[in-house]
Amino acid sequence: MSGSESGARDVMQAAMAWHAATQRGDCDWDAFTAWLEEDAAHQQAYAYVAGVEADIERNRPALREQLREESPVRSGRRRWPLAIAAALVLGVAIALGWNQWPFHATAAQEYTALAGTLQIPLDQGVQVTLASGSHIRVSGRHHERVELTGTAYFDVRHDPDRTLLVMAGGRVVRDIGTRFEVFGDDNMLMVAVTEGIVSVDLPGEAQGARVAAGQRLMVSGTPLRAEYASIAVDDVAAWRSGRLIIRDEPLSLVAAQIGVHSGMKVTVDTAIAGRRFSGVLVTGDGSQLAARLAEIMGLDLQPRGNSVHLAAKAAVQ
Amino acid sequence: MLPGVMEAPPAQRCEPQGLAAVYDVHRAAILRFLRARTRDAAEAEDVLQELWIRLREVGGGPIGNPRGYLFQMANHLVLDRERERRRRRMREQHWSAQAHAAVDTADGIDAVDPARTPEQILSDAQERDLLLRAIQKLPEAARRAFCLHKLEELSHAEVAARLGISRSGVEKHIALAMKHLRQALPDCGADAPAPSSLAHGQEPS
Numbered sequence: 001m002s003g004s005e006s007g008a009r010d011v012m013q014a015a016m017a018w019h020a021a022t023q024r025g026d027c028d029w030d031a032f033t034a035w036l037e038e039d040a041a042h043q044q045a046y047a048y049v050a051g052v053e054a055d056i057e058r059n060r061p062a063l064r065e066q067l068r069e070e071s072p073v074r075s076g077r078r079r080w081p082l083a084i085a086a087a088l089v090l091g092v093a094i095a096l097g098w099n100q101w102p103f104h105a106t107a108a109q110e111y112t113a114l115a116g117t118l119q120i121p122l123d124q125g126v127q128v129t130l131a132s133g134s135h136i137r138v139s140g141r142h143h144e145r146v147e148l149t150g151t152a153y154f155d156v157r158h159d160p161d162r163t164l165l166v167m168a169g170g171r172v173v174r175d176i177g178t179r180f181e182v183f184g185d186d187n188m189l190m191v192a193v194t195e196g197i198v199s200v201d202l203p204g205e206a207q208g209a210r211v212a213a214g215q216r217l218m219v220s221g222t223p224l225r226a227e228y229a230s231i232a233v234d235d236v237a238a239w240r241s242g243r244l245i246i247r248d249e250p251l252s253l254v255a256a257q258i259g260v261h262s263g264m265k266v267t268v269d270t271a272i273a274g275r276r277f278s279g280v281l282v283t284g285d286g287s288q289l290a291a292r293l294a295e296i297m298g299l300d301l302q303p304r305g306n307s308v309h310l311a312a313k314a315a316v317q
Numbered sequence: 318m319l320p321g322v323m324e325a326p327p328a329q330r331c332e333p334q335g336l337a338a339v340y341d342v343h344r345a346a347i348l349r350f351l352r353a354r355t356r357d358a359a360e361a362e363d364v365l366q367e368l369w370i371r372l373r374e375v376g377g378g379p380i381g382n383p384r385g386y387l388f389q390m391a392n393h394l395v396l397d398r399e400r401e402r403r404r405r406r407m408r409e410q411h412w413s414a415q416a417h418a419a420v421d422t423a424d425g426i427d428a429v430d431p432a433r434t435p436e437q438i439l440s441d442a443q444e445r446d447l448l449l450r451a452i453q454k455l456p457e458a459a460r461r462a463f464c465l466h467k468l469e470e471l472s473h474a475e476v477a478a479r480l481g482i483s484r485s486g487v488e489k490h491i492a493l494a495m496k497h498l499r500q501a502l503p504d505c506g507a508d509a510p511a512p513s514s515l516a517h518g519q520e521p522s
Contacts, residue, residue, distance in 0.1 A: 012492040012495050012496050012499075013488055013489070013492040016488075016491065016492060016495060022389065022392060026385075027385065027388070027389075029346070029350060029384075029385065029388040030346065032350070033346070033349055033350040033353045033354075034353075036350075036353035036354055037353040040356060043353065043354065043356055046354075047354075047399060048495075048499050049495060050392075050396055050399075051396065051399055051400065051403065052448075052495065052498055052499075052502070053467075054396060054400065055444055055448055056448065056467050056468070058444075059444070059445045059448060059449075060467075060468060060470075062445060062449075063445070063448065063449060063452065063468055064464075064468040064469065066449055067449070067452060067453070067464050067468060068464075068468075114445060115444075115445070296376075306470075
């Protein structure tokens with residue numbers, strides 16, 4: 001290593017300052033070019049900083065959680081109300097027969113897709129593709145219970161002896177053997193099926209609502225409303241190849257999904273929560289999704305600490 | 318942060334379709350930037366070519382600062398390429414059978430962020446672990462300043478207040494942390510790792 005330590009640190013400080021300027025969007029690019037041209041060490045330091053900062057940004061929530069000093073406890077937002085869980089345990093127990101109930105269930109496993117899609121092969125021919133920013137907790141002797149926060153695509157090999165239960169958005173999706181996408185967060189749920197049939201527990205429907213290939217069920221709004229639609233199978237879970245294809249979905253649901261991909265809560269003004277959106281958004285690293293949505297829909301994007309809020313623009317003209 | 322939503326005088330705004338004209342005007346400056354940024358004339362030309370192609374994919378509303386937007390796009394393209402190369406190296410160093418996990422990437426959609434390959438998915442986890450371990454090993458004061466600023470996203474002033482040191486002290490700590498990371502993770506960011514750093518201290522997990 002040539003150069004004194006303090007000299008190297010000055011270069012590093014300058015590289016970090018340039019990086020911050022490029023991120024803010026007020027960078028003097030010609031001055032930046034001149035600085036890069038000045039010395040190969042400048043260029044190398046900048047390349048390093050930009051690379052590490054991008055890595056940190058992609059992994060920020062996980063790193064933050066693991067490096068936070070005061071609270072080693074998980075930021076356990078309990079999204080799964082106990083009552084539903086209890087009802088579910090009962091339901092599953094009955095479905096399996098008491099003697100089959102996995103009292104010796106293996107420890108639950110948790111997975112979070114932090115930067116990009118994550119493939120998780122579970123027992124018994126179940127393949128889960130987890131969208132960036134999403135989380136699952138898998139439990140049960142045969143990995144038959146999946147609690148989902150965010151978006152995932154399930155590929156389930158047909159096996160009449162086992163029912164996969166996906167718990168998302170406060171409901172239960174049951175499946176025997178199909179391919180389908182689920183998004184669930186808070187009280188919202190979206191299920192889109194590309195193959196086979198799944199059943200979703202809805203209040204007031206004893207049988208469970210059936211969603212078949214080429215169909216989509218959305219549960220959202222206040223009061224909660226279930227809504228069916230036909231969909232193009234090819235559009236389902238397009239985030240696996242880097243885009244979000246949205247067809248006629250309420251803004252509240254779109255924002256919640258974007259929030260998962262961007263790792264940042266995206267809220268919507270209640271006045272426009274029901275507005276419909278159709279479009280294709282490139283997911284990228286997720287950070288630009290909310291801004292793109294706001295741009296396309298002509299909405300006002302308001303940063304609020306660790307979240308962003310979408311609202312109607314004040315009327316012009 | 319996002320040029321697309323940045324406020325600018327109306328005269329400087331342009332529709333996405335107008336970017337090509339802005340590109341024509343500033344092509345030489347962008348190329349010069351790319352040469353300085355990559356220190357590789359051929360690579361700079363490649364990126365410029367890619368930028369030209371990507372311009373057509375830009376959609377949405379008016380762009381506030383089209384010139385800055387183009388530079389930023391160009392810079393991101395370089396960053397993506399650097400990252401891709403780094404991942405390739407990582408893959409070669411930490412090859413694992415898991416990388417063969419079948420992933421459907423045959424969509425052929427060439428979006429700004431194309432389908433992730435199994436290798437990318439694998440190295441996401443590795444990248445995170447390496448980063449985590451390197452941050453944990455930072456000197457105490459540097460680590461605290463670094464975590465508050467980069468992870469908790471406090472401003473320099475807020476970190477200074479929290480730690481009871483000056484703002485310039487915060488900047489120095491964070492730069493020092495970055496320097497340590499560079500020694501611990503020579504593969505990150507920088508394009509070519511020094512051969513000496515590969516020879517030792519790389520324990521595959």
